[in-house]
Amino acid sequence: xxxxxxxxxxxxGALAAWAAPSRAARGVGxxxxxxxxxxxxxxxxxxxxxxxxxxxxxxxxxxxxxxxxRLGVDGVSLSLCxxxxxxxxxxxxxxxxxxxxxxxxxxxxxxxxxxxxGVFTSQNLFYFYVFWDLSLIPMFFIIGLWGSQGxxxxxxKFLLYTFAGSLALLIGIVWLAVLHESATxxxxxxxxxxxxxxxxxCAAGWIxxxxxxxxxxxxPLWPLHNWLPDAHTEAxxxxxVLLAGAMLKMGVYGFLKVLxxxxxxxxxxxxPWMGLLGVVNILYGxxxxxxxxxxxRLIAFTSISHLGFCVVGxxxxxxxxxxxxxxxxxxxxxSTGGLFLLVGMLYERAHRRDIGDFGELARTAPWFxxxxxxxxxxxxxxxxxxxxxxxxxxLMGMAKASPPLAALGAAGxxxxxxxAIPTYQKVFWAPAGPGSVSGKISDMDRRERGIxxxxxxxxxxxxxxxxPLLGILEPGVSALVLR
Amino acid sequence: xxxxxxxxxxxxxxxxxxxxxxxxxxxxRPAPARGTRLxxxxxxxxxxxxxxxxxxxxxxxxxxxxxxxxxAWMLLLLLGSLPLALLIEIRGERPLALLxxxxxxxxxxxxxxxxxxxxxxxxxxxxxxxxxxxxxPNHADRGAGSSANSGRRIEAAIxxxxxxxxxxxxxLFGLSIYYAKTGxxxxxxxxxxxxxxxxxxxxMVCAALFKIGAFPMxxxxxxxxxxxxxxxxxxxxxxxxxxxxLLLARLAVLLPHGNxxxxxxxxxxxxxxTMTLGNxxxxxxxxxxxxxxxxxxxxxGYLLAGVWAWFKSAGAPxxxxxxxxxxxxxxxxSMGAFLFVKAAGVSRYDEIRGLSRRSPGLAAFFxxxxxxxxxxxxTGGFLAKFFILxxxxxxxxxxxxxxxxxxxxxxxxxYFSLIQAAVFDEPVEPGxxxxxxxxxxxxxxxxxxxxxxxxxxxxxxxxxxxxxLER
Numbered sequence: 003x004x005x006x007x008x009x010x011x012x013x014x015g016a017l018a019a020w021a022a023p024s025r026a027a028r029g030v031g032x033x034x035x036x037x038x039x040x041x042x043x044x045x046x047x048x049x050x051x052x053x054x055x056x057x058x059x060x061x062x063x064x065x066x067x068x069x070x071x072r073l074g075v076d077g078v079s080l081s082l083c084x085x086x087x088x089x090x091x092x093x094x095x096x097x098x099x100x101x102x103x104x105x106x107x108x109x110x111x112x113x114x115x116x117x118x119x120g121v122f123t124s125q126n127l128f129y130f131y132v133f134w135d136l137s138l139i140p141m142f143f144i145i146g147l148w149g150s151q152g153x154x155x156x157x158x159k160f161l162l163y164t165f166a167g168s169l170a171l172l173i174g175i176v177w178l179a180v181l182h183e184s185a186t187x188x189x190x191x192x193x194x195x196x197x198x199x200x201x202x203x204c205a206a207g208w209i210x211x212x213x214x215x216x217x218x219x220x221x222p223l224w225p226l227h228n229w230l231p232d233a234h235t236e237a238x239x240x241x242x243v244l245l246a247g248a249m250l251k252m253g254v255y256g257f258l259k260v261l262x263x264x265x266x267x268x269x270x271x272x273x274p275w276m277g278l279l280g281v282v283n284i285l286y287g288x289x290x291x292x293x294x295x296x297x298x299r300l301i302a303f304t305s306i307s308h309l310g311f312c313v314v315g316x317x318x319x320x321x322x323x324x325x326x327x328x329x330x331x332x333x334x335x336x337s338t339g340g341l342f343l344l345v346g347m348l349y350e351r352a353h354r355r356d357i358g359d360f361g362e363l364a365r366t367a368p369w370f371x372x373x374x375x376x377x378x379x380x381x382x383x384x385x386x387x388x389x390x391x392x393x394x395x396x397l398m399g400m401a402k403a404s405p406p407l408a409a410l411g412a413a414g415x416x417x418x419x420x421x422a423i424p425t426y427q428k429v430f431w432a433p434a435g436p437g438s439v440s441g442k443i444s445d446m447d448r449r450e451r452g453i454x455x456x457x458x459x460x461x462x463x464x465x466x467x468x469x470p471l472l473g474i475l476e477p478g479v480s481a482l483v484l485r
Numbered sequence: 486x487x488x489x490x491x492x493x494x495x496x497x498x499x500x501x502x503x504x505x506x507x508x509x510x511x512x513x514r515p516a517p518a519r520g521t522r523l524x525x526x527x528x529x530x531x532x533x534x535x536x537x538x539x540x541x542x543x544x545x546x547x548x549x550x551x552x553x554x555x556x557a558w559m560l561l562l563l564l565g566s567l568p569l570a571l572l573i574e575i576r577g578e579r580p581l582a583l584l585x586x587x588x589x590x591x592x593x594x595x596x597x598x599x600x601x602x603x604x605x606x607x608x609x610x611x612x613x614x615x616x617x618x619x620x621x622p623n624h625a626d627r628g629a630g631s632s633a634n635s636g637r638r639i640e641a642a643i644x645x646x647x648x649x650x651x652x653x654x655x656x657l658f659g660l661s662i663y664y665a666k667t668g669x670x671x672x673x674x675x676x677x678x679x680x681x682x683x684x685x686x687x688x689m690v691c692a693a694l695f696k697i698g699a700f701p702m703x704x705x706x707x708x709x710x711x712x713x714x715x716x717x718x719x720x721x722x723x724x725x726x727x728x729x730x731l732l733l734a735r736l737a738v739l740l741p742h743g744n745x746x747x748x749x750x751x752x753x754x755x756x757x758x759t760m761t762l763g764n765x766x767x768x769x770x771x772x773x774x775x776x777x778x779x780x781x782x783x784x785x786g787y788l789l790a791g792v793w794a795w796f797k798s799a800g801a802p803x804x805x806x807x808x809x810x811x812x813x814x815x816x817x818x819s820m821g822a823f824l825f826v827k828a829a830g831v832s833r834y835d836e837i838r839g840l841s842r843r844s845p846g847l848a849a850f851f852x853x854x855x856x857x858x859x860x861x862x863x864t865g866g867f868l869a870k871f872f873i874l875x876x877x878x879x880x881x882x883x884x885x886x887x888x889x890x891x892x893x894x895x896x897x898x899x900y901f902s903l904i905q906a907a908v909f910d911e912p913v914e915p916g917x918x919x920x921x922x923x924x925x926x927x928x929x930x931x932x933x934x935x936x937x938x939x940x941x942x943x944x945x946x947x948x949x950x951x952x953x954l955e956r
Contacts, residue, residue, distance in 0.1 A: 064945060066944055066945040066947070066948045069944045069945070128944065131862075132862040132863060132867075135861060135862050135867070136861070136862050136863065138861075139856070139861060142901070143908070146905060146908070147908070147909060153909075154905060154909055157905070157909075158898075158901055158902065158905065161897065161901055162894065162897060162901075165894060165897055169890040169891075169893060169894060170890075172871075172874065172890065173874070173878070173883075173886050173887060173890055176871075176874055176875050176878050176886070177878050177883065177886070179875075180875070180878045180879050208883075
């Protein structure tokens with residue numbers, strides 16, 4: 003039951019928050035998410051004394067044509083569970099009292115957390131897909147009920163676009179099971195079992211493509227990224243944090259823990275193409291970010307760019323690259339999550355998101371300037387902060403597999419500076435224009451600073467001393483090295 | 486085939502007796518409405534109890550039979566008829582007598598072992614239904630324009646009747662060819678192949694396809710579902726459809742397996758056309774019952790894909806269980822969606838805007854039904870569609886699986902637009918007043934939501950069903 007509680011706890015929390023009276027719902031939501039965070043961290047304890055790699059598993063004996071309940075975590079999955087729990091807690095703590103349908107708000111976030119935990123722990127593809135699909139529904143309501151003006155359109159666009167990806171994934175998964183049954187005579191949906199007996203042939207190529215398509219929509223990989231900017235722009239701040247910080251990781255996690263183990267040979271063959279797509283993501287996201295005037299949209303595009311590094315790392319197939327990708331998932335969650343939190347706090351005060359509406363903000367709100375600068379630097383990969391470690395490892399892996407692609411990817415890091423620094427300058431230092439709202443903005447209060455200090459501490463810790471974390475992640479990816 | 490004396494309580498017998506009793510009670514003036522309803526419900530419950538107590542038994546005579554498939558479907562048909570018996574508006578005894586007539590027809594379909602008896606069941610069911618459609622008032626009829634609306638209902642019933650008569654002719658035509666070729670009307674597989682026999686079976690299969698509204702014989706369906714009372718549309722879209730699928734399953738036994746091209750050649754195309762047409766037309770509807778009617782068409786398409794996989798597997802119980810599971814889930818979710826229309830007292834899309842502010846409970850219920858219809862886990866609708874997709878891929882048709890997936894995506898468009906209207910939008914001023922919900926209606930709505938949720942949590946249930954359906 004250790005692992006079942008990871009998703010059951012937030013699911014029960016969602017029911018509790020839903021049933022709670024409007025006034026108490028916020029307290030229930032925050033306290034419950036904090037309890038989930040504590041529980042997920044506590045799961046590390048049984049292993050701190052042991053010497054073997056982190057590995058937990060539980061399964062039920064009942065199997066219906068291979069469909070059975072099977073959960074398992076290693077370092078990579080568990081670290082994503084930590085990230086999900088942390089971001090849920092922080093973004094709920096950052097959300098003020100809701101006037102619009104208060105209990106449902108907290109319930110939706112806990113439901114989202116539950117489904118994400120399910121995705122990151124399922125070892126049976128049937129349950130993996132169930133949780134995967136389930137995560138869309140809370141996010142649909144979060145965007146549609148508590149978003150900004152364009153929320154009605156953005157919610158349905160998000161739903162249809164990502165559901166299309168899910169359907170490709172579904173067909174791929176079912177087809178895979180059918181093909182596997184006709185090859186071996188036994189039904190199985192377990193990822194480890196499917197990895198032991200890889201299928202091959204023309205059909206396997208199509209299945210690989212379908213599953214990859216499903217994951218690519220989620221990351222999102224160019225040219226399937228179109229849903230992301232709208233969803234991010236219209237979602238409430240906490241929704242954007244979880245969407246970027248945790249939900250997009252589902253796609254990367256799928257590449258890493260489903261596609262790579264099940265199709266090692268095809269993944270090797272797909273290297274040039276997927277590597278190229280990853281590099282295109284890095285460059286395209288960065289170039290688009292330069293052209294944005296809306297802060298949330300800008301961060302959405304940087305998010306596309308940063309996840310390109312994960313794809314590059316994964317499809318390099320080298321140990322460094324894989325570890326880098328696993329680490330970069332966490333880094334991206336921390337820094338992009340932090341940026342969305344900050345923009346959300348600004349928006350709550352100013353009800354504006356346009357870069358041109360600010361200016362000289364550092365004078366009136368120095369804490370904003372400090373944290374925004376700090377998190378932005380981590381996001382563009384300044385040495386000494388977390389982003390640098392992940393991007394460097396991912397590019398090192400790719401440099402071994404394909405030096406030209408690695409060189410192109412490195413160019414993305416330069417572009418990152420080109421969009422981040424001018425934006426920062428315009429918002430915080432440049433003289434304010436006539437329509438500026440900077441003068442009316444109060445600085446961050448104690449609660450908000452506390453939330454950001456947590457993120458900043460983690461960013462600094464991973465940047466300076468990534469050793470322990472990499473030690474947890476590496477056993478999870480070492481089996482995936484492509485030869 | 487000896488002459489086994491039929492057991493007392495055999496559903497067709499019990500239902501005939503109840504029908505006679507209802508008509509006799511009606512001699513008393515004024516007819517005791519509550520008493521007749523009680524009688525009808527008791528008859529249905531009695532037949533249900535008999536079905537459950539004889540679960541797993543097998544016997545057959547020349548005309549009748551009782552087997553796994555028949556028993557399972559009997560359970561489904563009786564379960565689907567109960568809400569209608571509880572909820573239908575009665576003015577006089579006629580609706581209940583007609584309802585019992587419909588169920589009697591269905592019971593004959595489930596137990597017939599003879600092609601002419603099958604026809605008899607089909608006709609008893611259909612004739613009662615035409616009259617029910619014409620006689621049962623729709624909740625939207627009240628107020629202005631009531632005579633125009635009842636005119637629409639009668640028009641729909643006549644349309645239904647004419648199409649049905651045409652189909653009965655097709656069935657009989659097929660049956661006469663069958664008789665000429667085999668010299669009998671017993672339902673059993675025939676060892677020889679002949680184009681004439683294939684034609685005969687194909688004609689009878691076409692009649693079954695009409696009953697479930699498959700393309701290109703779908704055009705009566707939206708009109709009928711829109712004009713009829715919602716509880717009746719709920720009954721037709723779930724239970725009558727299940728009876729139609731049962732008819733297909735019974736006729737499948739006769740399919741000559743061999744080189745003669747049978748329905749498995751063209752059934753995927755019918756499935757594709759039906760689901761695509763239903764989904765595309767549902768996108769543009771503003772009347773809720775009509776929208777649900779087109780959505781029901783799309784589900785017929787998915788079901789037919791499952792039926793095709795079942796044909797391809799030569800009647801394997803696994804595939805039959807998938808179809809049964811789909812029908813069972815659909816019974817809960819479509820019944821729930823139609824009954825919601827009545828419970829909330831709405832009929833147009835605009836009227837459900839802001840529903841979650843007026844009555845949050847009903848809005849949550851409607852959203853659950855729509856999630857299930859759209860096939861989102863962890864509802865039964867997801868699992869049902871998942872099993873169909875699985876079977877289709879097992880039968881080796883990737884394109885049909887892709888078609889189902891794309892159609893689900895289109896379906897998502899209108900199901901979620903309904904959710905958006907009910908949950909996200911502001912109420913229209915002034916919103917229609919929701920009528921008070923009676924206790925039987927409340928119970929039915931609870932049964933629908935619980936059934937939808939519980940079925941979604943049991944991925945193993947198909948394996949159990951397959952064991953029951955093993956012939």
